[in-house]
Amino acid sequence: MGGELRFVQGNEACVEAALYAGLDFFAGYPITPSTEIAEMMAERLPRKGGTFLQMEDEIASICAIIGASLTGRKVMTATSGPGFSLMQEGLGYAIMAEIPCVIVDVQRGGPSTGLPTKGSQGDVNQARWGVHGDHAIIALTASNHQDVFSITVDAFNFSETFRTPVILLLDEVIGHMREKLEVPAPGEVALVERLKTSVREGVDYHPYLPREDGRLPMSDFGGVHRYNVTGLFHDMWGFPSEKPEVVHGLLRHLVDKIENHIKDVTRYREYFVEEAETLLISYGSAARSALHVVMNRRPRGEPLGLLELQTLWPFPAELVREKAKNARHIVMVEMNMGQVLQSVKSAVDRPDRVFLANRVDGMLIAPADIQNILRLIQGKGV
Amino acid sequence: MGGELRFVQGNEACVEAALYAGLDFFAGYPITPSTEIAEMMAERLPRKGGTFLQMEDEIASICAIIGASLTGRKVMTATSGPGFSLMQEGLGYAIMAEIPCVIVDVQRGGPSTGLPTKGSQGDVNQARWGVHGDHAIIALTASNHQDVFSITVDAFNFSETFRTPVILLLDEVIGHMREKLEVPAPGEVALVERLKTSVREGVDYHPYLPREDGRLPMSDFGGVHRYNVTGLFHDMWGFPSEKPEVVHGLLRHLVDKIENHIKDVTRYREYFVEEAETLLISYGSAARSALHVVMNRRPRGEPLGLLELQTLWPFPAELVREKAKNARHIVMVEMNMGQVLQSVKSAVDRPDRVFLANRVDGMLIAPADIQNILRLIQGKGV
Amino acid sequence: MGGELRFVQGNEACVEAALYAGLDFFAGYPITPSTEIAEMMAERLPRKGGTFLQMEDEIASICAIIGASLTGRKVMTATSGPGFSLMQEGLGYAIMAEIPCVIVDVQRGGPSTGLPTKGSQGDVNQARWGVHGDHAIIALTASNHQDVFSITVDAFNFSETFRTPVILLLDEVIGHMREKLEVPAPGEVALVERLKTSVREGVDYHPYLPREDGRLPMSDFGGVHRYNVTGLFHDMWGFPSEKPEVVHGLLRHLVDKIENHIKDVTRYREYFVEEAETLLISYGSAARSALHVVMNRRPRGEPLGLLELQTLWPFPAELVREKAKNARHIVMVEMNMGQVLQSVKSAVDRPDRVFLANRVDGMLIAPADIQNILRLIQGKGV
């Protein structure tokens, strides 16, 4: 890349990427460990003509970005666990009304106010199931700042492509850690812009009539078309409907537009997966320690490999099954009680080969923790 | 039972049971299809000396019952999907601070405002994972009013026994359907009362120091002891702590007190499970149709059986594995896209034998729907 | 049993049993944690007409008991790791010359002087292979004082039956712990007395000509027959021989007399082995914690079982394979780096199912240690 080289926090990498991706509206309510995102946005966004709003709480924040997105803006908010819990109702509205937006959850220890300044990966299943009712969601994560940049741009691109909220699941360690980031030059990374309707003023615009490819062109709210947006099940005009075939059709559309594009939205990295007898699977900050173990132990003859997931939802089950098929042991490395573990177990052929290497005490899982657990599951004791 | 016979809605059965169980504080914000619960509470509770509060929203509602519970009351709130989403932050606080309370979610179609007057079972996974951070939860359901009564009393009993919020997952069909209910005579059903500390005034009370059996005696807030209650990780005095061993210990306590008592909190019914070649598994209103199919087809020689789950969380995996071990086909009957299906697949030995019979269009899944699906999975086509 | 009830250390239980078994010669050099054995012998043995010798070191000790045994005495010495290392040459002599004797090793932490006052089970493989050259050995252990009594009597009985040294592998925890012991009444437990030759004075006695059943009748040294005893390979007169067929025959005799009687010398206890999905295998003090875990977790629905080995050598491979054949997980619980683990892995059909729960820091492996390891190998993380 020919871009600018910086030494930044993960939260900053996220901000840089959002600005790069074309963000022009941010509303938020600061909460540790996501606060630096709001802080930098307050400084950077107005300078480039965008809008920064500090809201009174997290519910207001997500509602603000939903409204702004409808008017044609690229939008984001950032929070941590307690705020993310408060956003679940608004998030469901954005899913139902198909409104592009990016929600960053810089995870800290939970439940409740939990551990404000300590890392965790405890919100993974909430990102999937925090909203009531059947639905699908895209949730991304990364383990280093260059990848935080990439997946943040992906988040905006996926959000526009599929007209859906996208969750960025960072964590305290990534958010606050400093390392090198090379910001790409403008144009170097492809950006997906809002798909706007070609229907002209005065002609009937059907806001929820999918094109042949399934995509829904938007019309800026307050612009030339008047139309209805609702959280109720609705027809192609956006008007509420309880007709079973309409309800069924809309729900399948909301789920299929994401689940059927699982390959397009799956991001991952792999290290020595082919030759691995013991395959580590990890993501986010935990994947840093997992990678360290692999790099450190392979030269000593241990056939370790790492599959680092960057897309957590929709869960890339086919990918995981494929990559894990030759491994004798599969070790899920995560900083919770086994939230992705369950998805991995469901994906692979022999769930009894899958083990959990974890920490749930607010401390980053260290390479030594992983190695100790590897010893135990290899039957070698302490 | 020697009790009073009534012809009631499921929502009323829930109210009767809550009053029977000793409820004396209810706060809520009405939402279809749970509104009758608040309505009846407004009428009945003050008469028996209890408190009914109509709150300004669902967040206020759950916070009100948490506070009241701390002062020694048995408490409940009731809502539906959108309101349940808003309650997730408060729910997490109750989990962390170990405050007994019962939350009723009379499910309607979602996500978002969805289908206010139509049934669904779409909030099952949200009941498990709507709160951020690792945690455990108890969630109960039932398919008829007598069982709604029983599991509502269970909900209060479990809540007091384990100092934990308990979710009652009813659904619109159950909530609004009328059928016979026999209210037991007082004393006929065992009730668990608040475990209060025996520590006297002026002596140090440790609000979060478990007894040998793991239980935590409470002291009414505003009473003789002053102590700290927080959503942060905390020590035995209730004061915040980030010490890894304290954090790890508290989190394991919160999870183990429920997961290790899975047998005590598992409620289910079974019909011809032993002889079933095709085992239906279902719960809530869907289980009514499943039972109808079993009762209707068995006389014709079809080896069908039904396992009706009343405890959905913690998921009774051992029970399901045991009951399903002889079945050739397992058919999960539910009104969502397969939320309990995943847990069943993880529980059984051969997940490829598990099929899904469902509807997601707001209509009750009918016996004919199930029979059509049975034909298909038995290879008989439509 | 109608015997005397006492509250004793494990070392005392061993002394009581040795006296019960007919011990009348003890030579030793005190070393922690075996010292109480020598101490009590010094007090008790002379009173019953036996001989106690405090020797200058462990080499002298084993040589003294070998000599005494040849004169017709039932003999024992007791030591710990460092002393047991010094005894290996003498032990090999006793094996080759087929001299009945019992050697107690009250294990402490090793290697070298290691941890004199802390428990360990680190000498298990040394008991098998500390002597140079091919050979077989009997080594017994126990986890409670009643069983220490039984296997000590067994040790003398096996020693006489097979004309072989027998190792008693106690450990510091068992040796120093006090618990109840009921000493059987005389005659209640069967004793094997020395098999003496019926060859009369003046007639040729062949000290190494086996009877049809493989046993070798002895003649008290210094008595009516003169014969040769040597550590060299030897013929039926006891004279050295390098003839390949003599060498081969003697070596096979020394090994087969033990390996072919493996069922006769196998002692074990089992708890819920048949129904166990997770089978613990343990011995000695570690088995106490393993049993505690089984008894504590089974009522909560965990299908645990325990196979407690009392005979470690010859390793009862058939027994272990049979008992382990239905278990999903096999967890070896021992206080070393996995010494019996290897034998268990070799014995069972699927070695990859075998895990190690251990401690190697001088502390008794506690039930909590085992439970934490069970969580990890069941894939449940910390």
Place this chain on the structure above:
Amino acid sequence: MGGELRFVQGNEACVEAALYAGLDFFAGYPITPSTEIAEMMAERLPRKGGTFLQMEDEIASICAIIGASLTGRKVMTATSGPGFSLMQEGLGYAIMAEIPCVIVDVQRGGPSTGLPTKGSQGDVNQARWGVHGDHAIIALTASNHQDVFSITVDAFNFSETFRTPVILLLDEVIGHMREKLEVPAPGEVALVERLKTSVREGVDYHPYLPREDGRLPMSDFGGVHRYNVTGLFHDMWGFPSEKPEVVHGLLRHLVDKIENHIKDVTRYREYFVEEAETLLISYGSAARSALHVVMNRRPRGEPLGLLELQTLWPFPAELVREKAKNARHIVMVEMNMGQVLQSVKSAVDRPDRVFLANRVDGMLIAPADIQNILRLIQGKGV
């Protein structure tokens, strides 16, 4: 090589190599079949300024070399089975105190005094487990004099690199057989010299504080630093400690410094392993016959191969699994009752494919013996 060509016994090859490696202190007590080593040392060592001590027994011998090593000398002793048994306690001390030394065991038939002038490979397992307590050890062997030279130099190099005793397991056949040896020119083979501390006089030297690479620099005893050396578990100053974390840390260090460098210390030769349908595995003198069979039968179309192990401990399990993975039959050729056989069985995927070709009557296993056994396991009878 440009070195000197000689026609020597294996024992002499060992002496030449020790001198080449920089040996300057030898203490021993002669025993057949190792006697020539002491004899030649007595002659050669003083001439080059080194020290030869004939000790009163084997215990004194190993203690003498341990002490000399601490003062900065490169040291060796040589013995056979009975003497090796007597050295086990001293050997454990050298392991615990991390003192470089080389112990040669020229194996003869055992147990006990056994067969002084006949070959055997019966001490292999004693080399691993003769010392009480958990520990690791390096043991090397060779089948011809050029390799005896090489692995003797390796023994000194490994001993210095890892601060550990190294066992040279020769056998009577190798020790007494004469064949060609080309002694390399000085400098031709790399030598590892003692790693000495750079800590100066008057500054605190921590004798047991590992460098980042795990190595422990030494300070010559009697030199500028005073420090403690003990066989007890000890801290970084060498002072005794019973702290569980110190004990655990030291024990893992003692084992890991060897087990984690298994690739660095593995020496082997292979002949036609890739194409072998029947893979012989052997070592020492037995490998000569195995090689003869391979070379003799391959031209006749028999797909035989040979893996000759020179490092027996730590057992190169990964190497053996890898080399054996394509073979239909694996035949372990050794002169004992199957001591390496067990390690091979544990290492390979299908232990049922592993057979034993052995002799235990003091005679070298001959090519004809191996060929007879090959016929039998190929189902061709005698």
